[in-house]
Amino acid sequence: MSETDFDVIVVGSGCAGAVAAYTAATAGKSVLVVERGNFAGAKNMTGGRIYSHSLKKVFPDFEQEAPLERKITHERIAMLDPRSNMTIDFTSDELGQEGKDSYAVLRAPFDQWLASKAEDAGAEYICGIAVEELIKDDAGRVIGVRAGEDEITAQVTILAEGVNPILSEKCLGNPRPKASQMAVGVKQVFELPAGQIEDRFLVPEGEGAAMLFVGDCTHGSVGGGFLYTNKDSISLGLVATISTAADASNPHPVYQMLEDFKNHPAVAPIIKGAKLVEHSGHMVPEGGYGMVPKYVFDGCVVAGETAGLCMNMGYQVRGMDFAVASGQMAGEAAVEAIDKGDVSEAGLSSYKTAMEGSFVIQDLKTFSKWPHVMEGWDSMFTDYPVMVKEIFNAMFSVDGAPQKPLMKRMMPIVKKRGLLKLAREMRGAVKSL
Numbered sequence: 426m427s428e429t430d431f432d433v434i435v436v437g438s439g440c441a442g443a444v445a446a447y448t449a450a451t452a453g454k455s456v457l458v459v460e461r462g463n464f465a466g467a468k469n470m471t472g473g474r475i476y477s478h479s480l481k482k483v484f485p486d487f488e489q490e491a492p493l494e495r496k497i498t499h500e501r502i503a504m505l506d507p508r509s510n511m512t513i514d515f516t517s518d519e520l521g522q523e524g525k526d527s528y529a530v531l532r533a534p535f536d537q538w539l540a541s542k543a544e545d546a547g548a549e550y551i552c553g554i555a556v557e558e559l560i561k562d563d564a565g566r567v568i569g570v571r572a573g574e575d576e577i578t579a580q581v582t583i584l585a586e587g588v589n590p591i592l593s594e595k596c597l598g599n600p601r602p603k604a605s606q607m608a609v610g611v612k613q614v615f616e617l618p619a620g621q622i623e624d625r626f627l628v629p630e631g632e633g634a635a636m637l638f639v640g641d642c643t644h645g646s647v648g649g650g651f652l653y654t655n656k657d658s659i660s661l662g663l664v665a666t667i668s669t670a671a672d673a674s675n676p677h678p679v680y681q682m683l684e685d686f687k688n689h690p691a692v693a694p695i696i697k698g699a700k701l702v703e704h705s706g707h708m709v710p711e712g713g714y715g716m717v718p719k720y721v722f723d724g725c726v727v728a729g730e731t732a733g734l735c736m737n738m739g740y741q742v743r744g745m746d747f748a749v750a751s752g753q754m755a756g757e758a759a760v761e762a763i764d765k766g767d768v769s770e771a772g773l774s775s776y777k778t779a780m781e782g783s784f785v786i787q788d789l790k791t792f793s794k795w796p797h798v799m800e801g802w803d804s805m806f807t808d809y810p811v812m813v814k815e816i817f818n819a820m821f822s823v824d825g826a827p828q829k830p831l832m833k834r835m836m837p838i839v840k841k842r843g844l845l846k847l848a849r850e851m852r853g854a855v856k857s858l
């Protein structure tokens with residue numbers, strides 16, 4: 426193999442890129458990371474909470490070192506109609522157990538910490554410049570990148586450019602994700618003293634809650650709201666489909682949805698008096714396994730969301746644990762291929778084997794039908810929250826009139842929706858979960 430400037434070049438320093446760089450640098454390879462943001466995390470956004478299992482494999486002491494916000498020990502799911510809220514609040518020791526634990530994070534500090542780990546391991550960083558092209562030799566093998574005026578070569582290029590796979594499409598021939606496979610997320614961060622967060626969410630000191638909302642938060646269109654408690658702030662936002670966002674005739678544009686969501690009686694008291702300090706927007710891949718492209722090429726592997734690795738289950742959002750794990754596997758495969766002197770697609774195929782053998786591809790495959798179920802399940806976002814309100818009103822309100830037995834109060838509510846239709850919808854959803 427001819428001399429190259431670096432053993433490995435990593436494009437993008439999000440969760441996937443930084444971990445890939447750390448892994449390759451730790452194995453003694455010369456690594457360059459090119460990040461278009463002025464610093465790692467400058468352009469990145471998440472809800473969000475990271476499930477820690479894959480991070481722990483790379484950084485066993487991450488709890489002591491990483492800028493984590495709060496350990497999530499309360500899971501809440503809320504169904505909203507315009508004037509009602511039914512919330513399930515679940516907590517258990519298991520949620521906090523090592524290996525099953527998850528933490529709220531803010532990406533600017535978190536990504537800078539990940540980048541610092543890669544740099545401490547020996548990776549070099551260029552920030553503030555975007556890779557515009559993957560360069561190839563005459564045989565079509567990727568041999569490096571072009572960033573601005575510079576052409577920099579490497580034996581292996583790891584592409585971790587995130588959700589908008591521009592280079593993957595332009596230089597590797599991967600398909601552009603369909604609009605139906607993408608959603609848009611908007612988020613605001615509100616400062617609130619730690620004690621008030623603990624009081625408002627009924628969580629012990631240092632612990633926190635994750636909340637997902639369905640129904641009126643998106644005014645009944647497919648999508649949902651989210652809320653995560655940080656140390657002394659709250660991350661609040663929502664995700665809507667691209668078709669909703671792009672529909673000019675939609676009476677509720679996404680920015681208005683967020684304003685209305687913040688004013689909903691279930692949300693307004695939570696952020697009352699809190700100071701808005703940040704606003705961001707980002708795309709979210711929601712196509713599941715159906716949008717995973719080819720991710721091993723001659724001289725190049727693709728990691729994180731560029732490889733379509735993200736899952737929105739409605740009750741659970743995962744992307745960062747996939748990104749961390751795929752970054753680690755990509756770094757390991759690059760090292761192995763370089764050591765054996767074969768960085769062709771075949772030489773890098775251990776990446777595909779590792780991905781397929783891990784939770785990353787297996788979970789995406791297991792839940793591959795879910796995105797389609799969600800897309801076609803309008804009543805989950807419109808009528809179910811109303812039905813839930815009617816059921817709980819029938820159960821809890823007392824007006825002094827003689828009450829019918831509970832079943833007799835419930836059945837008309839369920840029957841008017843069609844028992845068979847409800848059963849069919851529930852069966853379809855359960856089968857895809």
Ligand SMILES: Cc1cc2nc3c(=O)[nH]c(=O)nc-3n(C[C@H](O)[C@H](O)[C@H](O)COP(=O)(O)OP(=O)(O)OC[C@H]3O[C@@H](n4cnc5c(N)ncnc54)[C@H](O)[C@@H]3O)c2cc1C
Pocket residue numbers: 436437438439440441442459460461462465466468469470471472473474475476554555556557585586587588592609610611612662663664707708709728729730731734735742743744745746748
């Ligand atoms: C609203 C929202 C809520 C979410 N909630 C959660 C959650 O709660 N839990 C969870 O696990 N996941 C969540 N996700 C998903 C999660 O954020 C992503 O899956 C994860 O960040 C993907 O990591 P990545 O490294 O692949 O990409 P990113 O973190 O996006 O990193 C890509 C990096 O590449 C850089 N880059 C792009 N193009 C170039 C270029 N040409 N040259 C150089 N650099 C480039 C970018 O600046 C960026 O730093 C959420 C996402 C959104 C949008």
